[in-house]
Amino acid sequence: MRRIVPLFILLLPLAALWMRPSAAVDQRLVVYVRESGSHLLREAVLRSDIQPSAVFDADTGTLVLREGPVPGGQVLAVFEVSNLGLLLESRLIGLTPPAALGITKPLVLLADGKPHEVDSAARLLEGDVEIMSVEGQVVVLKYGGRLLELGPGEAFVEVYVLDEEGRRVVTSAADIEAALDAGLAITRLAIENLGMVEVVSR
Amino acid sequence: MRRLVTLILLAALLATSPAVVAGPRRPPLILVNGFLFGPALTWGIGQRTSDGSYIPLRGSSLFNALLQEGYVPGESLFIFEPSGDYVAAAPDFLAFAAEVRRRTGADRVDVVTHGSGALVVRYAALEEDPRIRALVMLAPPNHGTFLASALYAAAITERCLELDPRQRARLRDPDYVFDLSDPVPYIWRRAEAIYQPAFRRYLVEVEFVPSPLAAAVGRGLAFEHWLAQQEIYEENILRAQEPLSQDGKPSEFTAAYYDLLAVIVARTAFMREIAGTEKGGVIGALSRPRVPAGDLKQVLYDYLLQVVRLYANRLWQLLQHRGASLLAVEAARLAGIEGDGPAVRRLVQEEVAFPVGRDGAGREIFDIVKANHFLAEWNRRSWETAAGEGSGKPLKSAIVAGRAYDLFGEVARGVGHNDRFVEVEATFRRPHLDDHFFVYEHPFAATFLGLTRQPGVIEYVLGHLRDIFPSRLTLEVGARRPWSRTIDGSASFLAPVYYRFTGQASLQGLTFTVKADEGGPPGSRVALWAYAEGPWGVELVGRTEGSDVVTLTGLRLPPGAEGLIVGVRALHPDLAPATLHLFEGKVRPFQLTAVMESPLPAGDLEAEEAAPEEDVVVLPQPVETQPAFIEVIRKSRMTTRKREDRTYHVRWEWDFGDGTVSVDDDPAHTRVQVTHTFPSPGRYVVRATSYSNEGRPLRRKEWTVEVSPGDLVRTFYVETVEEPRVELELKGPMLWVTGRPANFQVVPHITAPPHAERVTYRCYPSDEFTVVWNKPGTFTVRAAVTVKTNYVFPDQRITTWNTYVVTREVKVATTSISD
Structure with missing residues (x-):
């Protein structure tokens, strides 16, 4: 009995954390990571079963989560993947730096009640995104061997095209249109630091 | 004998013939x-x-x-x-x-x-x-749109995509005259000329935009939502609600509808171009023209096996459920489209954060709902016109x-x-x-x-x-001034509640005030309006709305008006199709006060004088009322033998279908929300039963839930009957004498509970009665009211009868002493 009582007291905060109301409101540093592709699916899937895990209301600066609870950690990342505008993946990642987001893991799209393989070869990312540190609201990231420093409201965007010579970065709308005309695979990665945001979980 | 049999049969036929509503x-x-x-x-x-x-x-x-x-x-x-x-x-x-x-x-x-x-x-x-x-x-x-449209859209899309390059080249000719009896060429041309470039523009401007600034939108924008913001959308879809004409003859559908199909065709064509020619569904399997290399016999065997398996699966489902919608869904699937709603619904859809209330700290709580901008807009315009x-x-x-x-x-x-x-x-x-x-x-x-x-x-x-305006209560407004009544009610967002006021000589000059409590999402409002009712039907004589207190006054009733129907409902500017479920079950409690303060104008006074002198009488709803005045010669100590007899909820019993049962013995819990964690995935039948104070089942509700491995928690919401709030007043003398009639009046104040479609009552011995004592002493005058409440739940109708008793002590002296 003597052993159980301290253990019980020790577990009380954990139990309280677990039982906290789901409609909790939280201020979190939010990083939005969106990958857009053109050739990720081998079938013409027009509709996906994936629902956004969070909706950012720009008017109120509130991030509304589809389901609670809010993942723990110093940074809340929202990772989304789409193919020609069709949402393939939407995930909430809670982490404390230094930690990798794990965005290069293979994906499977659930659509029409069945799985559709996402072509990893058509994902032209330079690698995973790693959050190295957070100073105030400034996030330091590591991507493709580069260190990126994003203040609140700042974004990093890079567009890649795969042609005969391999993967290359394009920087203009004309390049993208030319790639679309040529039927080349395109990937865009956008990382945005939304800063401290009120996160509402239902 | 034969005549007798015929007569009996005729009488039986008449007795069982359909009832005609009087x-x-x-x-x-x-x-x-x-x-x-x-x-x-x-x-x-x-x-x-x-x-x-x-x-x-x-x-x-x-x-x-x-x-x-x-x-x-x-x-x-x-x-x-x-x-x-x-x-x-x-x-x-x-x-x-x-x-x-x-x-x-x-x-x-x-x-x-x-x-x-x-x-x-x-x-x-x-x-x-x-x-x-x-x-x-x-x-x-x-x-x-309807499923037929979806089928039509699927068929059109397939045919558009099957047009060969030579046909397509011909359709690009600016002088080409389209024959709208077959809209496929026209739709293809629209898709290629307008919506494919639009889709490409969307990809460049939204999906693959190289500028870092564009990332500030936070998340991607669906093509359909982006399109809804473009001029071509306004011009070609939103405003093009007239049929196309060809040689002066209108086409089968509106121009907008053809363009909606063109949007689907454009996007499908673009995706097929990138992803190949794979098609989903049975139509995809059947229309795949190329036979893969290999053993043709084996390929055909596999192909047939696939089709048979597909159909067998569908057939099994059909036999199992025999649902009509399932048939429709099957038809849609055969056409190669998904059966989860109309094609147009898929066209313009996005998710928005919708405020549903505030938490304890006063911060807004949101729900994520689907919104369909195009159709909402079209419907709004249509009804505004209408x-x-x-x-x-x-x-x-x-x-x-x-x-x-x-x-x-x-x-x-x-x-x-x-x-x-x-x-x-x-x-x-x-x-x-x-x-x-x-x-x-x-x-x-x-x-x-x-x-x-x-x-x-x-x-x-x-x-x-x-009944076009079924009223909760009918109140007859008497001739005495001043007069007032206060009714407690609940205003729903999904349906109005009506109260009927009768009393032909007394209705001019009534003032109605609704004072609504807090309730519903922030920004809720309350509306109050009144119809004059007469042999000619009904006529709107006033309406108003406000955030919590609204008043209707100065109502002018047309000649021949026999009654006033007063409606109350809760409103919210964001109540829309996609958000409807957020307002289900939400109410704003209110108090409706009807007041007749000022004396009537001179012209109306004459009519008022001609009216019989009587106080306010609340008319019982059922037709079977007793005569208004009953003389009760007291022989026993009671004026009525009715006893208090109430039915109300006391207990919930839950059976979650997984071996777990639970009991909730709090009578106040007439509306409950229960969250249950199932032990493992599977299909469970969950039952909730409400029991009355007499131990009888009052309300039953059953759910069948499919629990998946990642989602074992389910929440259930159920309501049972709430007893109406009844306060009785017995008006009459406290001191009286023998041999003289004493008049008594029963005045019930009844608040209809939630889900009560109709509340009626009957007074015992009557709503007004007279008592004569033939000996002196202290007597208890006893009256009773039986309230019949018809509750309507979406899946169940329940009727309860509750009897309430009111008493009054009267000291009766002999006439000789009083004289």
Whole structure:
């Protein structure tokens, strides 16, 4: 009995954390990571079963989560993947730096009640995104061997095209249109630091 | 003997003949079915005989119920079967309604529609007033399109994509004249010329935009939502609601509809171009022309096996559930599209954060809901046009939506989804004051066609046809001044609540005030309006709305007005099809006060003097009232033998179907929300039963839930009956003498509880009675009121009778002493 009582007291905060109301409101540093592709699916899937895990209301600066609870950690990342505008993946990642987001893991799209393989070869990312540190609201990231420093409201965007010579970065709308005309695979990665945001979980 | 038998049979026939509802003459009723199913299947009509009469189907159907109600086909019941599309059928419907009015001599008609039949009536109302009294729409796709459109869209898309390069090149010729009897070339041309470039522009500007600034949108924008913000959308879809014409002859559909198909074609073509020629569904399997290399025999065998397996699976599902929606979904699947709603719904859809309330700290709480911008916009414009003065807006409209639980698993996933969202979305952007919404929930039967077979839905429809403004309470306003009454009520967002005030000589000068409590999402409002009621029907005499306190005063009643119907409902600017479920069950409690303060104008005083001198009398709702004055010569110590007898909820019993049961013994818990974690994935039948203080089951509710591995937690919400709040007042003397009649009056103050469709009461020995004592002493005068409450839940009707007793001590002296 003597052993159980301290253990019980020790577990009380954990139990309280677990039982906290789901409609909790939280201020979190939010990083939005969106990958857009053109050739990720081998079938013409027009509709996906994936629902956004969070909706950012720009008017109120509130991030509304589809389901609670809010993942723990110093940074809340929202990772989304789409193919020609069709949402393939939407995930909430809670982490404390230094930690990798794990965005290069293979994906499977659930659509029409069945799985559709996402072509990893058509994902032209330079690698995973790693959050190295957070100073105030400034996030330091590591991507493709580069260190990126994003203040609140700042974004990093890079567009890649795969042609005969391999993967290359394009920087203009004309390049993208030319790639679309040529039927080349395109990937865009956008990382945005939304800063401290009120996160509402239902 | 034979005559006697004949007479007996005739008497028996008369005794069992359909009951005809008494009261003022009802308008004729027109049934309008949709395009997908004919009247026989829609309304449950069995067989039409050569003389035009009908042999009804066995079992429950709306048509049978209408016959039982006293409607006679050809005399008071008519069926309009639309053909073509809603644009083409609208003038036919107007002509049909006019002919029905002419033939029956009626000023207005009642209309019940099913499915896309509602679109016909709505479109007709834009053109001309069809003079409708009540419009009841069952599963109307007001906020979407119908399945037939989806099938049509799928077929058109496939044919567009099959056009060969030579044909396409010819269609690009600016001088090419399109023959709209086959719209495929036209739609392809629109897709290629307008929407494919638009989709490319969307990809460059939204999906692959190289500028870091564009990332500030936070998340991607769906193509359809982006398109809805473009000028081509406004021009080609939003405003193009007229049929195309060719040689002066209108096309089958509106220009917007062809362009919506062109959007689908453009996007599909673009995706196929990138992803290859793979197609989903059976049509994809069947239309795949290229046979892969290898053993042809083996390939054919595999192919056939695949098709057989597919069909066997569908057949098994059909046999298992036999749901009408399932058939429709099957048809859609055969055409290669998903059965989870109309094609247009998929066109413009996004998710928005919608504020639903505030937490303890005052911060807003949000829900994520789907919104469909294009259709909401189109519907809003349509009804705005139709809702003007003298327009085709019916006096009242009611919408019945089905909500079937998503039981059908992977194969027919769309059934539940379709019913839940398409038919629940069958609402207007903002309801008119008298509009009703009724969501019928049933695990299997709340399907598209199933609605017209369900007793709960049938009773709801009949109720609307019987009484356009069914009132909770009828109050008779007496002649004495000043006069006031306060009624406690609850204002729903989905339906109005009505109160009827009668007393012909006394209604001018009534002032009504509604004071609403906090309730509902932030920004909620409350509306108060009044109709004058007379032999000519009803006429709106005043309306107002505000955030919490609203007052209607200075009402001018037209000559011959016999009553006032006062309506109250809660409003919210964001109440829209996609957000409807957020307002279900939410109410704003209010107090309605009716006051007659000032003396009547001189002209009215004469009429008032002619009226009998009486105080306020609340009329019992049932017809079977006792005479107003009963002389009770006291022989016993009691004036009535009625005892207090109440029925109320005391206990919930839950059976979660996984071996877990729970009991909630708090009588205050009439509305409960229970969250349960299931031990493992599977299908469970969950039952909740409410028991009364007498130990009898009051309300039962059953859910069948599919629990998946990642989601074992489910929340259930259920309500049972709440006892009406009743306060009794017994007016009369406290001191009296023997031999002289003493007058007593019973005044009940009754607050209707939630879900009470009707509250009626009866007083014992009567609402007014006289007592004569023949000896002195102290006596207890005892009166009682029995309150009958009819509760209507979406899946159950419950009636309770509660008796309440009130007493008054009277000291009676002998006349000799008092004299």
